[in-house]
Amino acid sequence: MRRPQPLAVLLALLASAIVAVQPVAAQSILRDAETEELLKDMVAPLVEASELEPGNVELVLINDGSINAFVAGGQAIYVHSGLINEAETANEVQGVLAHELGHITAGHVVRFDERTKRATNISILSLLLGVGAALAGAGEGAMGIIAAGQQAAMGSFLSFNRDQEASTDLAGARYLSGAGITGKGMIKFFERLRGNEIRAGYSQADEAAYARTHPLSGDRIQVLRGLLEKDPAWDAPPDLALQERFVRAKAKLFGYLAEPQRTLNAYPPRDTSIPARYARAYAYHKEARVDMALAEADALLAVEPDNPWFLELKGQVLLESGRPMDALAPLRRATELTRSHPLIAGMLGHALIATENKANFPEAEQVLRASVQKDRYNPFAWYQLGVVYEARGDIPRARLASAEQQVMNRLYPQALMNAQAAEASLPYGSPDWIRAQDVALEARAELERLRDRR
Template sequence: MRHFLAGPLSRAAPRSAGRLACFLVAFLTLFSLMVQPVAAQSILRDAETEALFTDMVAPLVAASELDSKHVDVVLINDDQINAFVAGGQRIYFYSGLINTADTANEVQGVMAHELGHITGGHAIRFDEGAKTATGITLLSLILGAAAIAAGAGDAGMGIMAAGQQAAMGKFLAFSRVQERSADSAGARYLGEAGISGKGSINFFKKLQNYEFRLGIPQEDSYGRTHPLSGERVTLLRDVYEKDPAWDKQPDPKLEARFQRVKAKLLGFTADPAVTLRKYPETDQSIPARYARAYAWHKSAYPDRALYEADKLLKAEPNDPYFLELQGQILLESGKPDEALKSLRRAVQLTNNQPLIASLFGHALIATEDPQYLDEAEQVLKAAVNKDNRNPFAWYQLGVVYSQKGDNARAQLATAESSLLEQNYAGAIRSSQIAMAGIKENTPDWIRAQDISFIAKAEFERNSRRR
């Protein structure tokens, strides 16, 4: 942006005005994109991770006086060190942030900050900063165009350029105020929850070191959406050190769970060679074995993966997530019959946790034994009733219906899956086929109609954007 404005400017008024008009469009598009959820990102779903996040954020949600039923923490598969909110009460964490954090306490510091954005209504109020900035931009464009039309081309271009700079400066200042407000609110929630702010300070120091490595100037935060991490550490330390929770020790059970999930996440997302370097065979800890099991499974070495899973279960025979891992390895290495025992037990121990239940349902189908179809239908219906945001479970339920000859409901389940995956054309097609085969005005027919309406509206909106 700055390079464009600093480059040579043509004296030809139509061409110059055209460039600035294009710049304005890009500027407005930037604001539009910044307030939209990152729907295209790859979301990671895991029963153990989601249970951990729920327990980590719960005391902070209580301190913020939000309703815990409506606060959700979502994990995105991305190496960036980032977290954000995008409307509603959903916090998005990038896997890179989890991999960078050393402790659960550090992640809780970020959670508290993001809750500060939610309670401050910052995603909603984003339009305030955008409107002010675009107002300046539009005014400068009008005045500049008038000057160009009057023959003062250089003056007109100067007005436009100054207007763009002022608009961006105004918006960035607005963003920094929101970040400081979220910092302050987050510190308050940590204190009221009795959680030490040391993790928050430590994580900001990590960000500060990251800024140093990138060569980001540390003199002032002008031209940035966030205050400098060093500034935040200085301000927050004074608040945290006065809080009674400053010297409180972290929950050892929560910390142990975090280390497990962190290792599991690395094993699942990273190149296996990276995982095996970080967690070599000499490391016999639970997190190390967990990470290696996923790395070996990802590398198509099922025997080695099962060896690590068996060792984990020897240490903790009734751990549902170790049973889930064992079942997953067996299922995905072509042994669905052998996977059933582990997965059935995992489902029982977690009171039919929907993500684990959907994997169990898949294993029942994969045996290709008709005797399991009724059980698979029961398991998968229970899974989608508890969590209807899982396209995999809906797809598997569709397979069950198809194998039982209920093609209309197979199409309805496929429509549900397609809608969740934003395949709106597929959702429209499947929902209409379902409606044709289901008795009119029954609950399933009405749901198929709803999916059709929603998918058509989204399809048309996306078409207009192109």
């Protein structure tokens, strides 16, 4: 194999640097009505303390096993499933959410983008200078220019990010205090992260701290403990109802995501607690052990017969096991109890269609329209609504529903085509006609943005 020449190496490095600044692919989003309601209730007092508008802060659950949460534009907090799995209490998660709210109020996403561009410019400039040196015959000097530029870029970026994280910790502490929520959970979570660092072999020395994107957990704990222990809310009792909801949602998430055997090891059949039954129901369902999954769901409902989440679980098991008629009763009741929560109403609409009884289609249309009116970002509900429209011969609205689904799935050419076709056939000036225009504009704008980035 021939050894690469210095110029080839430099050009390859330049290309890799340019590619590195492109956005990564989006991670998969998990949608669960119970967990979303829990996260909203967890963050609500913190949002009030931060003086942000409650309706403008969105929480999104990401299917990612790493222990993380982040903000990425607007006022949305993305929570990794690994964070829920690692935390032991609702209070720990609230500590993380308070920290992330600090990023939003400080506008760190915008500043992060600005600093990333600055660091990238330093890096690319050093590469271009290195290419020039290589063309002049100074191969070793060129590599030295590149190394110096890369180090300057990294130092600039990491120093900025560490400052952000430290200031955001303090903002999070203020929001916990303002909400009257103890900071013990925040401290405990950072202590757990510190333990993970030590077990992973990270040094706690100052030299190591410089090369990391966050301040060391030990440093954060020391500063925050001194602040939070003096706060009147430090000894505030935990919210026991919130903690019970958290334990249930955590078990449910584990049962849904983990391999069934892992779930059964963590929640063996001898454990008859509500969280254990919840987790096992999903483990059995994933293994198509329908009777055992239904037995766990029925045991949960025997304790709390009007719990909408348990009713949703039973309806889901029945529906996905090929028994849509049997699923209707629990799903109707869950929809009623949650005042037509969009995700549960969407599942009810799916069950009504899956019966293949055209007499159920008017009800399906009703609940699905209610679902997407409350939550437009539900591609599966739009798909089901399109099925209803097509079955009754309403092709323009079927194409509009397809466009709604496609634009969320980033199928912009198809979305544009269907939206334009729907607009051409829908009544002029009607709400659906206006919506078709909006979807077409969104799809066209995304296509132009993608074209400009090439």
